[in-house]
Amino acid sequence: MHHDASALFAGIPQGFLAVRYHSLVVGTVPAELRVSAWTPDGVVMGLEHGARPLFGVQFHPESVSTRYGRCLLENFRDLTRARRGPPRALRP
16 A cells, blocks of 8 residues: 555555455545555545545454554544643533
């Protein structure tokens, strides 16, 4: 798997191994999205929104067979934590 070195892929080397359990692929990418990860033959494996904190991958970072999957999930956690703001009290 190759990537664009965005914050989601920080600390993850180019050419890392990832697991996917299907043959679904993205055809056309809308203008507001950009490809952030792809296979060596050019199949889209990751997308990010250009203006909003929206991320998507076409592989399984949670799988034990995906190298650096934990790092990717930690990056996602940190990216979303930074946008969350302070905790709010729940009201019944």
